[in-house]
Amino acid sequence: MNAFLLLIVLVILFLFILIHKKVKKSLGYWKERGVPYVKPWPIFGNMSSVVFRKISFPNLLEEVYRLFYNNRYFGFYQFSTPTLIINDIDLIKQICIKEFDKFPDHADSLPKESDPFWNRGLFAMEGKDWHDMRTVLSPAFTSSKMKAMLHLMTECAEEFVEHFESQTSDLITLDMRDVFTRLTNDVIASCAFGFKCNSFRQQNNEFYETGKEAFDFSGFKGLKFFGSSISPTLMKMLKVTIFSKSLTNFFSRIVKETIQYREKRGLVRPDMIHLLREAQKGRLQNDSENSDYSINPFKTDSSKKTVITDEDIVCQAAIFFFGGYDTVGSLLCNLVYELALNPDIQDKLIEEVDETFDACNGKITYEALMGMKYLDMVISETLRLWTPATFLNRKCVKPFTIQPFIPGEKPLHIESGTECMIPAFAIHRDSRYFPNPNKFDPERFSDENKSRIQPFTYFPFGIGPRICIGNRFALLEIKTGIFYLLTRFKLVPVEKTSIPFVIDKSSIVLRHEHGYWLGLKRRSKAAA
Known part of the structure; x- marks a missing residue:
């Protein structure tokens, strides 16, 4: 018995030494290559302060970005995974555009074997599979398609404003996160799934409750997105997924029921389900407009068409x-x-809203909304200061060498599989590119000033061929919601408003730690 226990102890000791050596070797990756780096801790690498909620991930990246302010790049560790953080603007352009064939993919959130549903979505797809699917789907996101979808958004926005206008109080104190989660839920449900709901009247409708469950990534749930960096093997063993099985079943049921209902009755609705079905049938036209870069590093056989299944439609709609x-x-x-x-x-924005409202006789048009320059400036500045994509990443798929450029640099050979990260949040707040960067100043994006913004220092939706395919949709949704809100209300601080802004340390989405308690003050002279 003692010999057996001794054997178990020796096996455990051997495994511990083996794992320790592997981790130690991994955490010495950048030192061996002579790259300046942030000193890592065992297991956590440079992520311990994020895991234990001492700091948010965007703030952590901003801190280390400033530590290596004069370096073009530096080493970082997402747990035990070496990551190269790119500071230099010319190098960002090279990686994301000029050398796109070597950096075409996003880094893995979870292994494909762990979460095939997530990895089937456009965001996670790789190589030629990504290119072919992107080519098929791009026509669904042209401005003409957005124009056709505007009335679906305005219906949701009007219902949203009418709900609060019907209340008797002249000042309504609200948690704006709850308000806008309901609005975006209704817009996405309508525009993506053809599912009509009013989350202000029907507080606990199925779509809203499902959305709340689907996007609860608070606390340790948010670490799913770093699953491959933590341990791909562990993620496979535990079968970790971004969405639960019940959620994927929900998306599948909604999409397939909608398709069957429309096919039987010959119904056409200008939403995402319809557009994806048109793509499936090879009937989706590009309208001579393509927002994508024309770079195609993948060999494409034009005689072979990309096959889109009903499962593909479910997955793309869910993503x-x-x-x-x-x-x-x-x-x-x-x-x-x-x-x-x-x-x-x-006040300046409300003035533009009123002028546009009157010019449209109370019914906004796509052209009028797109022509609101100050609204565009306000949104652009919000995207700079509070960019949703706090970092971008690219995975190297072919060996690449960063040639020396400044004194003291040596050639850096990047191996296939290495992740490169671009700290968008930090770059957007760099005083070299944006003077007084922490000030909210829409004038940066005026016609007179925006030409002074250095290229590749502002990228709220990404850079190059992998720029967010839905950026037009997102901008239209934001503009529509804000436009209708300001026709009836002003936004004012209230007693519960938390100032200054503190980034939530437990969320993967950039939001205020103490919530968004604001007042909707009925305008004394609202647009009419």
Whole structure:
């Protein structure tokens, strides 16, 4: 018996030494290559302060970015996974555009074997599979398609404003996160799934409750997105997924029921389900407009068409829901927070809203909304200061060498599989590119000033061919919601408003730690 126990102890000791050596070797990756790096801790690498909620991930990246302010790049460890953080603007351009064939993919959130549903979505797809699917789906996101979808958004926005206008109080104190989560839920449900709901009247409707469950990534749930960095093997063993089985079943049921209902009755609705079905049938036209870069590093056989299954439609619609639900809601919260704290900016925006409202006789058009320059400036500045994509990443798929450029640098050979990260949040707040960077100043994006913004220092929706495919949709949704809100109300701070802004340390989405309590003050002379 003693010999057996001794054998178990020796096996455990051997495994511990083996794991320790592997981790130690991994955490010495950047030192061996002569790259300046942030000193890592065992197991956690440079992520311990994020895991234990001492700091948010965007703030952590901003801190280390400033530590290596004069370096073009430096080493970082997402747990035990070496990551190269890129500071230099020319190098960002090289990786994301000029050398796109070597960096075409996003880094893995979870292994494909762990979460095939997530990895089937456009965001996680790789190589030629990504390119072919992107080519098929791009025509669904042209401005002409958005124009056709505007009336679906305005229906939701009008119901949202009417709900609060019907209340008797002249000042309504609200948690704006709850308000905008409901609005974006209704917009996405309508525009993506053809599912009509009013989350202000029907507080606990199925779509809203499902959305709340789907996008609860608070606390340790948010670590799912770093699953491959923590341990791909462990993620496979535990079968960790972004969405639960019940959620994927929900998306599947809604999409397939909608398709069957429309097929039987010959119904056409200009939403995402219809557009994806048109793509499936090979009938989706690009309208001579393509927002994508024309780079195609993949060999494509034009005689072979990309086959889109019903399961593909389910997956793409679910990922689209994911991309536009909480991120757009949080951005709207950050926007109204800044308007409430900057009444001079809000007054100027309201003036433009009233002029546009009157010119359209109370019914906004796509052209009028797109022509609102100050609204565009306000949204652009919100995207700079509170960018939803706090970092971008690219995975190297072919060996690449960063050539020396400044004194003291040596050639850096990047191996296939290495992740490169671009700290968008930190770059957007770099005083070299944006003077007085922490000030909310829409004038940065005026016609006179925006030409002074250095290229590749502002990228709220990404850079290059993998720029967010739904950026037009998101902007239209934000503009529509803000436009209708300001026709009837002003945003004001209230007793529960938390100032200054503190980034939530437990959320993967950039939001205020203490919530967005603001007042909707009925305008004494509302647009009519």
